[in-house]
Amino acid sequence: MPFRRYGQDVTGGEGAVRALRTGGATPARQAQLREHNLGIVLGEILHSPGPISRADISGRTGLTRTTVSALVDQLLQAGMVAELPVVRSRTAGRPAVPLIPATGTIxxxxxxxxxxxxxxxxxxxxxxxxxxxxxxxxxxxxxxxxxxxxxxxxxxxxxxxxxxxxxxxxxxxxxxxxxxxxxxxxxxxxxxxxxxxxxxxxxxxxxxxxxxxxxxxxxxxxxGAQAENAALRGADVQSFLYVSGEIGIGGAIVLDRRLWAGSRGWGGEIGHTTVDPTGPECGCGSTGCLEMFAGKDALMSAAGLDRDLPVDALVAAATAGRKAATRAIEDAGRALGIALSGALNLLDVDTVVLGGLYAPLTDLLVPAVQEQLSRRVLAHPFAPVTIRPAVVTDHAxxxxxxxxxxxxxxxxxxxxxxxxx
Structure with a gap:
């Protein structure tokens, strides 16, 4: 294969932070600080909703303009960022050169x-x-x-x-x-x-x-939650519970814009929350898991539809007033609401994001879900939970x-x- 493997010896920012705290100026610490600052500058350019200038980066990060310019020059030479045509200012001062991530690289x-x-x-x-x-x-x-x-x-x-x-x-x-x-x-x-x-x-x-x-x-x-978190960077959503419905149902927790996956990385398995202990046996070996009531196979079968059809077929059937489809979505929403209630009582987040096949079903699911949340989430009367469809819907x-x-x-x-x- 023509591609070669390149090292990913990630040292992170801890060393650089320690250097800042101790005031150390050894070559090794200077290198760590320079690498740390390179990541900060590159991150500002990559995560900016639009082109950003060197002065903007300096203002946002607290780095001096000289430092920012030197780091940007390195990124430009490496082909990691690109410059747009100069923007002339209406006031006195040097014209701004907008920076964007380089396309077609890496x-x-x-x-x-x-x-x-x-x-x-x-x-x-x-x-x-x-x-x-x-x-x-x-x-x-x-x-x-x-x-x-x-x-x-x-x-x-x-x-x-x-x-x-x-x-x-x-x-x-x-x-x-x-x-x-x-x-x-x-x-x-x-x-x-x-x-x-x-x-x-x-x-x-x-x-x-x-x-x-x-x-x-x-x-x-x-x-999927990581993709959604990036897409919501410009929105006023800091913490949310992400639930993705497919044949299985997965979940993830974002707190203050950071993904929290648990001590072993196994958090978010909401699909295996028990919503009815007497329910059908799940593939995990338990009984009455959420997936057995609100997974794709369960939804399509309850609606009388071929399980291999896309979710659009279920939406169309429910919109057309087919009782089996409407009932299937209501039952799934009820089960989902029960599972979400337990999670929200523990987590105290104000937003639930529905991804996967749930995104196009959100409007149809919300009434049954909200009914359960209003009954089961203790804080609901004081701070109702917002339920929104995912922004990233195409294989998040x-x-x-x-x-x-x-x-x-x-x-x-x-x-x-x-x-x-």
Missing amino acids: AAVGLEVNVDYLGVRVLDLAGEVIAERVVPGDHRRREPAEVLGALADLFAATVYPLSKREIPLAGACVALPGLIDSGTGPLRIAPNLHWSGVDVVALLAGQPALHDVPIRIANEATL ALTGAARSVLDEVLADPSTWISRAG
Whole structure:
């Protein structure tokens, strides 16, 4: 494969912060501080809703203009940011040169194994999609090696053409529907795939297409929440509970704009919250889980629809007044409301974001969900919870997976500057 693996020795900002606290000026601490500041400046450019000037960055970060200019010059030379035409000021002073993330540079790959599809999405440093493929298929009970081999083939078909454009590859992150030990695995359990104890990273690294690519894995709902959190950066939403409905139901918690996944990274498994102990047996081995009432298979079957149809068919049936579809959505909303009530009583967040198949169903689900919240959430009379559809609705986990790779670049921009040099 034409791509080479580049180091991701992320040192983070702690060393730089310690250097600031101690006032140390050793070469090592100066290097840490410079790397820390590079990440800050690059982050301001990447996360700005529009073009941003050097003066803007200086004002937002507290770094001197001289420092910002020197760091921006390094990022420009490495091809990580780009300048737009000069903006002439109406007042006295130097004209501003707007800065934006460079497009078509540094490919970050998001991969996903879901029950009914495989996906690949490639983002550049500007967050733009530069390549993607999603292939439907039923992966229930298929052997992990077989499915991951197909994913590697899909990766090759999607990513190889980028080598002709000489776009360097930062790495890949795989979204999976289950419990994962942070970063490298293994995948502990994915009930709807019927997988357990799978070393996903090793199986993928053994594929010729991926053996030189840095790979990490993460839960698909956690990555979907990461994509949603980035999309809501300009909105007044600081904390929210993210719930993504597919065949399974995943969740994630964002507190003060930071993802909270629990002490082992296993938080958010709201799909396996018991809403009726006497209910049907779930693939996880328990009974009466939320997925058994509000997952896609349960919804479509209760509505009298083929489970392989898209959710648009359920929306159309309910909108047309078909009683089975309306009742299925009401029952799912009731179950979802019960599960959310327990979570909201514990978490005290003011917003619930519905993603996956729930996004287009939000308006139909909300009445039944809110009825349960009003009865079961103690704080509801004083601070009603806002329920909103997700902004990122097109395979959010793929976007979140690719963005997690970009975050690693952001944490260690000096690696890419060294490469460019």
